[in-house]
Amino acid sequence: MKYSEYFIPTQKDTPSEAEIISHKLMIRAGMIKQSSAGIYSWLPLGLRVLKKIENIVREEQDKAGAIELLMPTIQSADLWIKSGRYKDYGKEMLRIKDRSGREMLYGPTNEELITDIFQSHISSYKDLPKNLFHIQWKFRDEVRPRFGVMRGREFLMKDNYSFDLDEDSAKISYNNMFSAYIKTFLRMGLTPISLRAETGPIGGNLSHEFQILASTGESTLYYDKELETLNPNTIDPEKLQSFYAAVDDQHDEKNCPIEKENIKISKGIEVGHIFYFGIKYSEKLNAYVQNKDGKNLPVHMGSYGIGISRLVGAIIEAYHDDKGIKWPLSVAPFTLSIINLMPEDKNCSDTAESFYNKFLEQEIDVILDDRICSIGKKLSDNELIGVPIQLIIGKRDLNEGVVELKNRLNNSSKKISLDSAINNILSETKI
Amino acid sequence: MKYSEYFIPTQKDTPSEAEIISHKLMIRAGMIKQSSAGIYSWLPLGLRVLKKIENIVREEQDKAGAIELLMPTIQSADLWIKSGRYKDYGKEMLRIKDRSGREMLYGPTNEELITDIFQSHISSYKDLPKNLFHIQWKFRDEVRPRFGVMRGREFLMKDNYSFDLDEDSAKISYNNMFSAYIKTFLRMGLTPISLRAETGPIGGNLSHEFQILASTGESTLYYDKELETLNPNTIDPEKLQSFYAAVDDQHDEKNCPIEKENIKISKGIEVGHIFYFGIKYSEKLNAYVQNKDGKNLPVHMGSYGIGISRLVGAIIEAYHDDKGIKWPLSVAPFTLSIINLMPEDKNCSDTAESFYNKFLEQEIDVILDDRICSIGKKLSDNELIGVPIQLIIGKRDLNEGVVELKNRLNNSSKKISLDSAINNILSETKI
Numbered sequence: 001m002k003y004s005e006y007f008i009p010t011q012k013d014t015p016s017e018a019e020i021i022s023h024k025l026m027i028r029a030g031m032i033k034q035s036s037a038g039i040y041s042w043l044p045l046g047l048r049v050l051k052k053i054e055n056i057v058r059e060e061q062d063k064a065g066a067i068e069l070l071m072p073t074i075q076s077a078d079l080w081i082k083s084g085r086y087k088d089y090g091k092e093m094l095r096i097k098d099r100s101g102r103e104m105l106y107g108p109t110n111e112e113l114i115t116d117i118f119q120s121h122i123s124s125y126k127d128l129p130k131n132l133f134h135i136q137w138k139f140r141d142e143v144r145p146r147f148g149v150m151r152g153r154e155f156l157m158k159d160n161y162s163f164d165l166d167e168d169s170a171k172i173s174y175n176n177m178f179s180a181y182i183k184t185f186l187r188m189g190l191t192p193i194s195l196r197a198e199t200g201p202i203g204g205n206l207s208h209e210f211q212i213l214a215s216t217g218e219s220t221l222y223y224d225k226e227l228e229t230l231n232p233n234t235i236d237p238e239k240l241q242s243f244y245a246a247v248d249d250q251h252d253e254k255n256c257p258i259e260k261e262n263i264k265i266s267k268g269i270e271v272g273h274i275f276y277f278g279i280k281y282s283e284k285l286n287a288y289v290q291n292k293d294g295k296n297l298p299v300h301m302g303s304y305g306i307g308i309s310r311l312v313g314a315i316i317e318a319y320h321d322d323k324g325i326k327w328p329l330s331v332a333p334f335t336l337s338i339i340n341l342m343p344e345d346k347n348c349s350d351t352a353e354s355f356y357n358k359f360l361e362q363e364i365d366v367i368l369d370d371r372i373c374s375i376g377k378k379l380s381d382n383e384l385i386g387v388p389i390q391l392i393i394g395k396r397d398l399n400e401g402v403v404e405l406k407n408r409l410n411n412s413s414k415k416i417s418l419d420s421a422i423n424n425i426l427s428e429t430k431i
Numbered sequence: 432m433k434y435s436e437y438f439i440p441t442q443k444d445t446p447s448e449a450e451i452i453s454h455k456l457m458i459r460a461g462m463i464k465q466s467s468a469g470i471y472s473w474l475p476l477g478l479r480v481l482k483k484i485e486n487i488v489r490e491e492q493d494k495a496g497a498i499e500l501l502m503p504t505i506q507s508a509d510l511w512i513k514s515g516r517y518k519d520y521g522k523e524m525l526r527i528k529d530r531s532g533r534e535m536l537y538g539p540t541n542e543e544l545i546t547d548i549f550q551s552h553i554s555s556y557k558d559l560p561k562n563l564f565h566i567q568w569k570f571r572d573e574v575r576p577r578f579g580v581m582r583g584r585e586f587l588m589k590d591n592y593s594f595d596l597d598e599d600s601a602k603i604s605y606n607n608m609f610s611a612y613i614k615t616f617l618r619m620g621l622t623p624i625s626l627r628a629e630t631g632p633i634g635g636n637l638s639h640e641f642q643i644l645a646s647t648g649e650s651t652l653y654y655d656k657e658l659e660t661l662n663p664n665t666i667d668p669e670k671l672q673s674f675y676a677a678v679d680d681q682h683d684e685k686n687c688p689i690e691k692e693n694i695k696i697s698k699g700i701e702v703g704h705i706f707y708f709g710i711k712y713s714e715k716l717n718a719y720v721q722n723k724d725g726k727n728l729p730v731h732m733g734s735y736g737i738g739i740s741r742l743v744g745a746i747i748e749a750y751h752d753d754k755g756i757k758w759p760l761s762v763a764p765f766t767l768s769i770i771n772l773m774p775e776d777k778n779c780s781d782t783a784e785s786f787y788n789k790f791l792e793q794e795i796d797v798i799l800d801d802r803i804c805s806i807g808k809k810l811s812d813n814e815l816i817g818v819p820i821q822l823i824i825g826k827r828d829l830n831e832g833v834v835e836l837k838n839r840l841n842n843s844s845k846k847i848s849l850d851s852a853i854n855n856i857l858s859e860t861k862i
Contacts, residue, residue, distance in 0.1 A: 007498050007561065009552035033548055036507040036535070041548055047501045067438050070478045072585045073504060073568055074525075074537070076467040091530045094505075096537075098584075099522045099572045104467070106505070106527075106537075117464055117472055121440035130438065137504055137568070141530045153529075154503045 001334070003369040008045050010381050021216050022316035023148030025325050029385045031312075038145025038153035045385060046312065048333035050156065053311050054135055056187050056330065057158045064180040066131040066160050071113050073137055077103035079112035083284050094139045094153075106139035111281050111303055114161045118299070119287035125165050128289060128299070129173055133160030135308065150269075150313040157309075162302040165291060167278065170300035174206065174276045177304045178237040181210050181272050184306065186232045189328030190318060193223050193268055195245045204277025204302075208241070211268030214318035220248040221268040224258055269314045276302040319409075325386030326409050334367040335429050337387035341375050341394040351403075351418070352393050358422060364429055383408065389428050391421065432765070434800040438475050441812050452647055453747035454579030456756050460816045462743075469576025469584035476816060477743065479764035481587065484742050485566055487618050487761065488589045495611040497562040497591050502544050504568055508534035510543035514715050525570045525584075537570035542712050542734055545592045549730065550718035556596050559720060559730070560604055564591030566739065581700075581744040588740075593733040596722060598709065601731035605637065605707045606668040608735045612641055612703050613671065615737065617663045620759030621749060624654050624699055626676045635708025635733075639672070642699030645749035651679040652699040655689055700745045707733040750840075756817030757840050765798040766860050768818035772806050772825040782834075782849070783824050789853060795860055814839065820859055822852065 009030040017034075018024040026032050031046030042050055058068065074096070080086035086093075094106040107113065114132060122130065135158045145153050162173035178194070185192035190212040197209040211221060223245035230240075244258045256263070279298035282288070288296040319326045329335060336359060340352035352368060359366040367387065369378055382390055392404035403421055406413040407428070416424050440461040448465075449455040457463050462477030473481055489499065505527070511517035525537040538544065545563060553561065566589045576584050593604035609625070616623035621643040628640040642652060644659075654676035661671075675689045687694065710729040713719070719727040750757045760766060767790060771783035783799060790797040798818065800809055813821055823835040834852055837844040838859070847855050
């Protein structure tokens with residue numbers, strides 16, 4: 001991608017309506033544009049990050065054996081009336097009447113619809129367990145939408161639903177998703193902290209929420225420091241669930257089960273939530289399966305959500321400095337930016353183009369900053385949008401046979417020879 | 432993917448509400464489930480096809496230089512009131528009041544919103560031309576939703592919008608999209624016929640619609656037979672636009688400009704529509720750009736739509752027989768099905784598993800039909816869901832050192848030696 005032909009409308013001024021750093025930076029970096037309160041257009045740079053996060057979530061769901069489908073955004077009220085949640089949901093649900101006066105709604109979650117799909121097609125224990133997920137836009141008509149995409153009204157969520165014959169089997173599905181969640185967040189460069197949680201309006205008696213650490217986070221977490229040293233290859237969900245972790249208003253220093261020196265205190269942001277709620281929906285929506293003995297039993301369900309659009313903001317809260325965003329490699333909109341400081345100079349342009357073509361061949365996500373503008377603007381825009389690896393090509397450097405290689409994550413930079421640039425960068429772009 | 436662990440709820444009975452073959456087959460093949468009138472859930476098999484089509488559309492847009500972003504589904508009524516279309520759109524627009532009584536709507540198209548994004552960020556001829564697209568769910572509250580996903584209410588569309596300084600440049604953008612559309616449909620195995628069209632409520636004076644040929648199509652087309660022999664590498668949009676093509680009610684045999692023997696008559700289905708409408712929206716929504724002389728001019732716009740969810744139905748209308756769907760390779764949910772006729776037999780299962788793992792390694796989209804069910808059901812399900820290449824593994828064949836290779840597109844089948852199977856199939860799966 002060439003910067004001059006792309007569409008990244010960065011801006012210097014901090015928008016007055018933005019209260020938190022991720023919202024400010026997303027607008028300043030030209031990632032989003034508000035279209036109405038709590039509703040955003042995702043500009044090209046924002047969409048690239050959203051898609052990278054979505055793909056990581058999808059891959060980890062696939063690996064965990066979940067099956068992808070896609071439910072619509074607009075639902076009929078009928079199933080919600082049956083489940084009893086049509087009234088419960090209150091004003092947060094966006095209610096709609098279609099042209100023939102039927103009561104519809106914009107799905108805030110999908111327990112009802114997925115239970116209906118399940119019960120239409122599956123009726124035997126032989127087809128269990130099943131775990132179905134989708135990645136779809138949801139709408140929750142918040143009283144006070146704010147914090148940009150962190151608490152928007154229209155938001156992208158991955159939600160899945162597990163179906164099992166009994167509670168024991170359902171807990172295996174629950175733990176399987178627990179592990180998948182930890183792996184998902186680790187792949188994004190985040191530190192996930194899992195906390196036992198209230199089930200709230202979803203129902204049930206077993207639930208965990210996942211927070212990720214960020215110095216500017218909304219919650220204060222107290223947790224066993226062991227939780228910070230997770231290895232994605234050896235996740236044991238039951239062991240993890242036994243570690244201590246609590247948000248500040250639940251933490252009781254005197255009765256805390258672990259010693260003070262093992263406790264860490266950090267700020268966090270909620271990015272996922274999982275529930276086991278048993279037969280709450282299957283009984284009401286008639287989702288029964290026959291067991292080995294021919295007996296019909298309501299299926300045991302769990303539901304599992306990750307806020308994909310919210311994660312874009314959450315990752316920025318975890319990775320930024322006063323110059324802008326510092327994307328972890330796995331979710332960066334571009335892995336590498338080739339910054340041509342002097343597009344009018346033939347040597348600079350030829351060198352930059354040649355590097356650009358070589359990295360395209362290597363299938364690196366690369367952007368060539370070929371804009372004709374001041375060197376200052378060019379460097380600060382690249383810092384703002386936060387491309388993790390930056391190859392800076394200047395006239396004086398080229399005369400000395402070197403280019404500058406900058407790592408945005410730690411803001412280190414070094415001069416390297418032209419010959420060694422490709423290998424140097426390829427080794428840094430490995431995720 | 433193993434069939435036994437996946438979720439493809441095929442059914443024998445033809446659903447009574449389905450009038451056309453694609454709707455019948457999509458339900459019978461377990462691709463979709465209706466959730467309300469004209470609103471569908473995409474079950475796993477349907478979603479796979481939808482994604483393949485979406486990706487082809489996206490890749491051809493990328494190649495044509497269009498830039499992807501993503502606008503929300505819910506819009507404020509404000510911009511539509513400004514453009515004058517809030518009233519014009521009538522009952523087909525799904526109108527919503529949010530919790531604070533603001534008038535909102537579910538976007539049926541996006542001219543207003545994209546023009547607003549453009550005018551907020553672009554104000555100079557130096558940033559032109561620009562072509563922005565998104566792939567997002569739309570809603571049109573049809574009086575009589577029918578024909579399954581061919582005329583649904585909630586549907587997936589790729590729409591893009593070109594911005595140019597003047598009419599000449601806008602027509603270059605228009606022709607660029609015209610070519611991209613032809614290439615897009617050819618890649619899906621379809622024969623696109625372009626027709627000069629009315630501009631309708633979008634406005635403007637230049638428009639083409641794209642139909643694809645299908646024996647069960649809704650329109651009857653009269654067109655120059657040359658239009659059936661397009662080479663994607665040598666598309667000349669201006670030449671193509673000069674060929675004769677008309678729908679039946681516009682065709683006038685006596686005044687037809689080409690000779691009768693050069694005319695072909697076939698059934699078609701509309702799958703795309705492009706418009707050049709000049710400054711209709713830019714004037715009303717204040718999208719002006721400065722030209723070289725510092726003068727502010729309203730930007731010239733075009734819009735371009737492809738019905739992605741509609742294409743799933745349209746392709747089935749073009750590719751089916753009395754046994755089911757016959758997917759072209761490029762959009763097939765799976766490229767290859769390995770059908771193990773005797774999962775209880777160790778030799779059959781070992782052979783099937785070994786093939787399965789080899790094709791997974793080769794990154795072929797493969798499904799292993801390992802279900803324990805009758806041979807008849809297994810073969811007919813695979814015919815119904817229409818996997819283009821089917822490798823059938825039976826006990827007797829294996830004793831003779833052969834397997835059966837079936838091509839669903841022409842229903843031919845041959846016995847091949849075990850040794851030659853991999854190479855045989857790899858050469859057939861090349862798209």
